[in-house]
Amino acid sequence: MARTVANGEITQTLIDAQSGGRVPYIRIYINNTDYSSRLLYLEHHEEAYRDRATIGLSNRDSTLDNLDLNGKEFEIGYGFVTGAGNEYVRTAPLWIKSIQVISVQGERIYQIYAEGSWMQLREQKVIAGVTGEQTSVYSNVFPGSHTVYELMDLILEGAMSWDFVDAHPDDGIIDTFKPTFQINEMPFENAAALLYRLLWMTMCYLRIRAISGDAIQYPRWEVIYPQITDAVDKAYYSDQAPYFTEYVEKNTLLIPNSIVVLCNQEPVTELWDTPAYPLIVGTAKDQDQINKYTEAGKELIQVFLCGNIRTQEDADNRALAILTRLKSEILSGRLITPHDSQIELYDKVSVSDRRG
Amino acid sequence: MGQWILYASYESGSVGQVEEFTYAAAHDGAGDSAGQHSSINVGQYYNGVSPYRYGVYRGCLMFRTSQMPGATSVSTAKLYIQQYSGSLPTDSITLMLVSGADLQDPLAWGDFLELLDDTVGRGFIVIPSTPGLWDGEHHLLTLNATGISDLSFVADTWFGIRTTEDINNIAPDLGDLNYISITFPSAANIAKLLQNENAARNGNTVYFSVKASENDLSYGDLMPKLVLDVVASGNYTNLEIRFQYGNASVSSYSTDWQSVSDFYTAVVALVDAPITISESTMWRAQIRFVDDSITGSGATQTGGFGQLYPSEAITRVTNLVHRYNRELGVFTLEQSLGSVTSDFGMPDWPGRPVSAIRAGQDMTSSEVERIVSDYIKNLYASTPMTPPFDLLRNPLMSPMTREQLPQNILDLLSKPEPPPEYKPPNIQPWGPR
Numbered sequence: 001m002a003r004t005v006a007n008g009e010i011t012q013t014l015i016d017a018q019s020g021g022r023v024p025y026i027r028i029y030i031n032n033t034d035y036s037s038r039l040l041y042l043e044h045h046e047e048a049y050r051d052r053a054t055i056g057l058s059n060r061d062s063t064l065d066n067l068d069l070n071g072k073e074f075e076i077g078y079g080f081v082t083g084a085g086n087e088y089v090r091t092a093p094l095w096i097k098s099i100q101v102i103s104v105q106g107e108r109i110y111q112i113y114a115e116g117s118w119m120q121l122r123e124q125k126v127i128a129g130v131t132g133e134q135t136s137v138y139s140n141v142f143p144g145s146h147t148v149y150e151l152m153d154l155i156l157e158g159a160m161s162w163d164f165v166d167a168h169p170d171d172g173i174i175d176t177f178k179p180t181f182q183i184n185e186m187p188f189e190n191a192a193a194l195l196y197r198l199l200w201m202t203m204c205y206l207r208i209r210a211i212s213g214d215a216i217q218y219p220r221w222e223v224i225y226p227q228i229t230d231a232v233d234k235a236y237y238s239d240q241a242p243y244f245t246e247y248v249e250k251n252t253l254l255i256p257n258s259i260v261v262l263c264n265q266e267p268v269t270e271l272w273d274t275p276a277y278p279l280i281v282g283t284a285k286d287q288d289q290i291n292k293y294t295e296a297g298k299e300l301i302q303v304f305l306c307g308n309i310r311t312q313e314d315a316d317n318r319a320l321a322i323l324t325r326l327k328s329e330i331l332s333g334r335l336i337t338p339h340d341s342q343i344e345l346y347d348k349v350s351v352s353d354r355r356g
Numbered sequence: 357m358g359q360w361i362l363y364a365s366y367e368s369g370s371v372g373q374v375e376e377f378t379y380a381a382a383h384d385g386a387g388d389s390a391g392q393h394s395s396i397n398v399g400q401y402y403n404g405v406s407p408y409r410y411g412v413y414r415g416c417l418m419f420r421t422s423q424m425p426g427a428t429s430v431s432t433a434k435l436y437i438q439q440y441s442g443s444l445p446t447d448s449i450t451l452m453l454v455s456g457a458d459l460q461d462p463l464a465w466g467d468f469l470e471l472l473d474d475t476v477g478r479g480f481i482v483i484p485s486t487p488g489l490w491d492g493e494h495h496l497l498t499l500n501a502t503g504i505s506d507l508s509f510v511a512d513t514w515f516g517i518r519t520t521e522d523i524n525n526i527a528p529d530l531g532d533l534n535y536i537s538i539t540f541p542s543a544a545n546i547a548k549l550l551q552n553e554n555a556a557r558n559g560n561t562v563y564f565s566v567k568a569s570e571n572d573l574s575y576g577d578l579m580p581k582l583v584l585d586v587v588a589s590g591n592y593t594n595l596e597i598r599f600q601y602g603n604a605s606v607s608s609y610s611t612d613w614q615s616v617s618d619f620y621t622a623v624v625a626l627v628d629a630p631i632t633i634s635e636s637t638m639w640r641a642q643i644r645f646v647d648d649s650i651t652g653s654g655a656t657q658t659g660g661f662g663q664l665y666p667s668e669a670i671t672r673v674t675n676l677v678h679r680y681n682r683e684l685g686v687f688t689l690e691q692s693l694g695s696v697t698s699d700f701g702m703p704d705w706p707g708r709p710v711s712a713i714r715a716g717q718d719m720t721s722s723e724v725e726r727i728v729s730d731y732i733k734n735l736y737a738s739t740p741m742t743p744p745f746d747l748l749r750n751p752l753m754s755p756m757t758r759e760q761l762p763q764n765i766l767d768l769l770s771k772p773e774p775p776p777e778y779k780p781p782n783i784q785p786w787g788p789r
């Protein structure tokens with residue numbers, strides 16, 4: 001859900017400012033210094049598995065010449081100048097990875113490039129604090145001892161010392177399924193890849209938020225479980241506030257449209273369909289997409305091997321999870337709006353277009 | 357944007373606690389009557405004939421707001437009620453609309469007590485005791501902001517109606533009959549007007565039904581009705597018209613609607629086997645607006661209030677790009693929707709110096725370079741104002757003939773129209789991912 005007053009994430013004044021008189025405010029506060037008034041340009045990407053920002057600060061007075069901000073943590077704040085002053089909400093923490101000094105005719109620029117938590121996870125090759133059965137000098141395995149959520153928790157809180165919100169939605173998998181989860185099957189995985197593998201077992205996503213306050217931050221991760229029946233978080237209109245300026249949408253035929261998961265592989269011999277370990281087949285398909293493909297309908301099966309899944313329910317859940325993620329690929333859209341500090345990743349928006 | 361009229365639904369009615377020896381017993385009682393789909397009593401009395409008894413009535417109105425698109429928002433809401441003929445209070449009374457969030461379907465005696473703590477007004481109307489002035493007329497009650505906020509477009513909306521004397525716990529004087537009846541048609545007639553509610557619901561899809569049977573439409577004038585000025589709404593995604601033929605008894609209102617062709621066949625069959633057409637013969641048509649917003653979906657709709665996107669209900673915001681440029685005054689938010697799974701990968705780290713083994717490549721990635729070069733380009737482009745624009749922007753300058761225009765303007769005017777810009781197909785709209 002979008003940032004709400006009830007959760008203390010945004011003020012009503014700021015929400016009202018989204019569609020009223022708009023004097024934007026961007027807060028750049030790093031290492032106990034407010035650089036907001038120096039801001040020349042900014043491009044900040046908040047992506048599903050990566051966030052980053054390029055920020056240009058004016059350095060005409062040469063104050064920033066010898067400033068070394070590399071490695072510093074900060075959160076960009078977005079908001080408006082309101083009757084109550086400069087109001088803003090914080091986005092997820094970023095860490096400065098490079099600084100550049102640019103001198104051009106008429107301007108001297110101090111440029112910052114910063115990256116977020118997912119990139120830190122990619123940099124983290126060794127998962128300190130994660131425990132399991134060591135299977136080689138570099139490999140650990142969790143033999144069905146932890147749920148998917150618990151494994152994520154080991155990575156985010158155990159290894160990274162970040163906050164992973166306890167209260168979370170349940171998709172029927174994340175708190176139930178206990179995978180045989182091997183770390184560093186091939187050397188060496190990074191923490192982001194591990195997390196991504198775990199996400200693929202579920203129908204959930206992960207969102208990062210900031211914690212309020214100017215003290216040094218750590219990211220707060222939370223589980224998101226999008227469902228068709230979720231309410232719209234924010235509606236944009238072509239002819240009334242809150243406005244959108246541009247919307248592009250592309251719909252793609254889903255290929256494959258049917259998922260088959262082969263499970264219950266013999267763990268020692270790695271043989272399939274043995275008397276002790278009979279083959280378990282999990283399936284899920286999208287009949288609407290099958291019917292769309294050619295006049296007669298065409299089922300296109302993609303087979304996944306998940307040998308460590310041992311029950312029919314888990315097999316079907318895995319197939320459904322994979323299909324759900326593939327269905328998320330059907331639609332690609334791009335929506336341009338004036339700045340909006342209420343929206344965050346995995347919000348559900350609607351676009352009402354009365355043009356034409 | 358438009359005006360919607362919702363008639364109070366079949367579930368509306370009134371609850372009461374009557375024939376009590378003390379006012380407290382009547383006012384604070386648990387309720388001993390509940391009537392639906394009949395005239396709605398509101399107010400209180402103290403019978404002036406021995407044995408002297410107190411009674412209190414509270415009204416309950418339900419509107420099927422859930423049948424409207426979930427994203428609906430309204431600017432004004434007005435409630436029209438009609439006073440039952442001959443129903444006049446002894447003294448002037450004030451009807452107060454209050455929250456009905458605690459009411460249930462079907463109404464039960466206990467709903468009388470549920471309304472006791474609902475004392476905050478959602479709008480009011482004064483009913484004088486003057487004979488004839490209000491009799492048989494529609495009364496207007498304008499909902500205040502709280503009342504408008506009570507309107508749900510996901511669930512149905514209940515309101516209660518109480519008199520201010522009831523709210524303020526003021527007993528009526530002996531002989532006062534300070535209550536009125538709000539006209540509400542009988543059960544059978546409501547059923548005719550409102551359409552079979554079961555038929556109007558099918559899983560998650562909700563139909564907004566309008567019935568056009570000639571015999572039944574007149575009942576609409578008698579119903580309490582809510583008139584909403586809608587400023588924003590989701591979309592109905594489909595429009596269908598369907599027919600049914602039968603007689604006017606309630607039981608004949610089956611859920612089996614006929615397609616246009618079947619209906620035509622039935623009409624043709626009547627020619628071969630004529631029946632007696634009487635007042636009770638019923639022909640009806642229903643216009644169905646199929647509303648996907650109830651299910652949280654977007655729409656590919658064919659009529660209504662415009663196109664609603666995204667067309668896949670599961671779609672979520674999967675990328676946000678905040679852009680700010682002080683020189684240009686740009687302050688936008690780009691939201692990418694859907695297409696999230698393949699987004700995972702090991703991207704280059706822009707801005708990071710690369711090792712000598714990758715000599716020949718730039719020190720910075722294209723993305724970061726583009727951002728700064730865009731800014732610098734705009735820095736120069738926006739500095740001096742060019743003469744043609746200076747000329748055009750001067751409001752005091754008198755009109756010129758073509759010959760008086762400077763050469764640089766003439767050069768612009770004489771240029772042929774450029775050919776249409778060619779846009780190559782299959783451009784990925786969401787930029788680098």
